[in-house]
Amino acid sequence: MTRTNSYSRLKRLELLAAQLKQEGFCTIRDLAEAHQVSDRTIARDLQLMRDEQGLPIETDRGRGGGIRIARNWGVGRLSLSYAEAVDLLISIAVAEQMQSPLFLGNLASIRRQLIASFSSDRRERVERLKSRILIGYTASATVQNTMGAADLRAIQPLHQGFLDQTAIRIRYKAESGKTTAREIEAHYLVLNYPVWYVLAFDKLRAACRVFRCDRILAANATETPFDIRPLTAFEPPEGGYYALK
Structure with a gap:
């Protein structure tokens, strides 16, 4: 728990630094609500950013004021996981x-x-x-006209399952409108711009299937690992494709 909390705080400090640089003056209350912590926690974070990281945090006590990082200061090196x-x-x-x-x-x-x-x-x-991310032809007008916005809450578990090679459980809405529950292994991703597909092994059907990412309504991760199947086991959604270089 301590390690998780420490990581969460470090991540929050990075986000706070970027937020205070990009936006105008922010209040402690606004920052606390944005990061779902208490005002006191944000105040401690800001003090640490001043004392330990040396960030030039400015305060405007006037009407409509707040805090921000000095305009002539850069956020510094970008820290990515x-x-x-x-x-x-x-x-x-x-x-x-x-x-x-x-x-x-x-x-x-x-x-x-x-x-x-x-x-x-x-x-x-x-x-x-x-090698598991493929680029295909631009999607047809018919496909583009039926494209919806992907649900990020569903895409995130799909993304993680793809990276970790672990199965995910999904709710999927077919072209007919019927919704089904599946457990899939995400072997390949295909971009037929602007539509993303996942080439997956459907454990319910015990067969390789193609799913449109914008039709995945919900997803949950599992810890069930899988080995990558050859690309020849899958049918492309539209035309051919090639792997990223």
């Missing part, structure tokens, strides 16, 4: 593979820095993950 760094690296790889003409100038440099921050075993793991 391994999972966050992997997400960013894969997002860069997706953008590069799609050859978007905008905002690509510094992506190669950012990618190199991220890769350099990984140990050799983690670099190998990232390469294996990238």
Whole structure:
């Protein structure tokens, strides 16, 4: 419990620093509500940020005032967890593979820095993950017209199960509108822009199936591990695809 609480506080301090830099003056009450802690906890956090981290936190006691980090100060080095760094690296790889003409100038440099921050075993793991993320053709107009917003509360367990190679339980709404409960193994992700699919082994059907991510209504993680099946076991949702480089 102590380790979890320490990690939660460190993460909260990082978020507070970014928030106080990006936004205008914030009140302690607003910050406490945003982070779901007490006013006293936020006050202690701010004192630690001043005394231990040396952050120049300004206070405006006037009407409508509050606190913020001095405007001429930068947040400093970006601190990412391994999972966050992997997400960013894969997002860069997706953008590069799609050859978007905008905002690509510094992506190669950012990618190199991220890769350099990984140990050799983690670099190998990232390469294996990238081989399981596939880019296909742009989704048809028919598919795009039926696309809904993905529920992030459902996508997060899917994301974790994909990274950890553990099965997840989902509620899925089929094209017909029928909702079913499944337990799936997320082997591959396919982007047929702008629609994401998961190529999965459906344990209920004992067969490989394709699920549209925006049709996953709910998901819960399990601790049941699985081994990756060959891509040839799955049918692509639309046309062909290729792995990230």
